[in-house]
Amino acid sequence: MASVTTTQPPLRHIKINLHDKAALQNGALYALHMCTACHGIQGARYSELPPVLGLSKSQFLKYIGTDGRRYHDTITTNMSPELMTKFVSMPPPDLTDIALRRSPAWLYTYLTSFYVDPARPAGVNNVAFYNVAMPDVFAGMQGLQKPVMVEGLRFGSPARIAVGVLPLTQGTMSKAQFDQTARDIVTFLYAVAHPHQAERARLGPWIIGLFLLLSILTYFIYKLYWRRVITSNERWWRIGR
Numbered sequence: 001m002a003s004v005t006t007t008q009p010p011l012r013h014i015k016i017n018l019h020d021k022a023a024l025q026n027g028a029l030y031a032l033h034m035c036t037a038c039h040g041i042q043g044a045r046y047s048e049l050p051p052v053l054g055l056s057k058s059q060f061l062k063y064i065g066t067d068g069r070r071y072h073d074t075i076t077t078n079m080s081p082e083l084m085t086k087f088v089s090m091p092p093p094d095l096t097d098i099a100l101r102r103s104p105a106w107l108y109t110y111l112t113s114f115y116v117d118p119a120r121p122a123g124v125n126n127v128a129f130y131n132v133a134m135p136d137v138f139a140g141m142q143g144l145q146k147p148v149m150v151e152g153l154r155f156g157s158p159a160r161i162a163v164g165v166l167p168l169t170q171g172t173m174s175k176a177q178f179d180q181t182a183r184d185i186v187t188f189l190y191a192v193a194h195p196h197q198a199e200r201a202r203l204g205p206w207i208i209g210l211f212l213l214l215s216i217l218t219y220f221i222y223k224l225y226w227r228r229v230i231t232s233n234e235r236w237w238r239i240g241r
Contacts, residue, residue, distance in 0.1 A: 005153050005155075005156055006152075006153055006154050006155055006156075007150075007152025007153050007154070007159075007161045009109075009127050009128065009161060009162060009163040009164070010163060010164075011103075011105040011106055011108075011109045011128070012105060012108050012109045012112065012113075013105045013108075014104055014105060014108045014183055014186065016104050016183065016186060016187040016190055017187070018187065018190070018191050018197055018198045018201070019198065020187065021053060021054035023183065023184045023187045023188075024052060024053050024054070024184070024187055024188050024191055025053050025054070025055070025063075025064070026181065026184040027181075027184035027185045027186070027187050027188030027189070028049065028053055028064055028188045029064060030181060030184070030185050031095070031185050031188050031189060032064060032065075032067070032075070033067070034137060035095060035185070036067070036075060036076070036077055036078055037077070037078050037079060037137075038077055038079055038084060038092045038134075039077055039092045039093070039094065039095045040074075040075060040076045040077045040094045040095070040096075041075040041094065041095045041096055041189075041192060042074045042075060042076060042094050042096060043094070043096030043097075043100075043192060043193060044074070044075055044096065044192045044195070045072055045073060045074050045075065046060075046066045046069065046070075046071050046072070046073060046075060047071050047072045048195070049064075049192075052191055052192070052195070057071070077092070089133060090133070092134065095189055095192075095193075096189075096192060096193050098189075099189040099190055099192065099193035099194075100193045100194075104186050104187075104190055106128055107186045107189065107190075108182055108183060108186050109127060109128040110126060110127075110128040110129055111138065111182040111185060111186065112142070112165075112178070112179060112182050113126055113127035113128055113145075113162075113164070113165050114126050114132075114136040114138065114139070114142075114145060114165075115127065115144075115145045115146055115147040115162060115165045116144055116145065116146055116147075116168065117147075120132075121133070122134070122135040122136070123135070123136075124136040124139075125147070125162065127147070127162045127163065127164060127165060130154070130162075138171075138178070138182075139171065140171060140172060141171045141172050141173045141178055141181070142171045142173065142175075142178045143167055143168065143169040143170045143171035144167075144168040144169045145165040145166060145167055145168055146165065146166050146167075146168050147162035147164070147165055147166075148162065148163055148164035148165060148166060149161065149162055149163070150163050
């Protein structure tokens with residue numbers, strides 16, 4: 001059976017720093033006050049965010065807030081499932097699940113690669129997610145974009161594939177500003193979806209060092225033990241003598 005192939009557009013690779021508190025705080029502002037209009041982030045509670053963001057509880061409530069929810073509530077969407085289904089035909093996925101299944105490069109490419117497509121119900125499409133249902137909520141900040149198309153394959157058939165975008169109109173942010181904002185949102189979502197990542201990175205070198213120390217001690221015990229064991233050849237030689 002012939003394999004069904006689709007030309008994959010290149011991803012925009014980025015490096016995220018989970019210790020960059022300014023990036024995490026800025027990403028939290030946009031994610032909690034824009035993204036949760038349609039999406040939930042139910043893998044986390046508001047009360048779990050201050051340590052991640054490097055803020056006290058009072059600072060978190062003052063500068064970021066919970067949109068009227070209780071401090072210990074999970075982060076849910078502000079829109080009812082019925083209203084979401086009416087606008088985009090299905091409830092949008094939880095962002096915790098998306099951040100767990102997708103790489104930072106994919107998330108960053110997705111956020112920065114909406115382009116105008118009059119054939120789509122929302123008027124836009126996406127380089128990373130063909131036939132996306134989500135509207136371009138960042139158009140005001142980023143501006144509108146047009147696709148860079150190449151000949152390729154979609155499910156094994158020849159098709160025009162979007163592999164990048166070019167600006168059409170200017171948004172309220174410069175390209176560098178919006179790219180940084182998108183990077184901050186990705187950093188925040190990744191930190192929420194992987195709450196122990198920073199701790200693992202901190203403890204990793206110590207754990208590796210412990211295993212190296214145990215390996216060295218085990219080697220010396222091995223040498224000490226076998227030094228006192230007489231081999232069969234030595235045993236017969238001593239008996240014959």
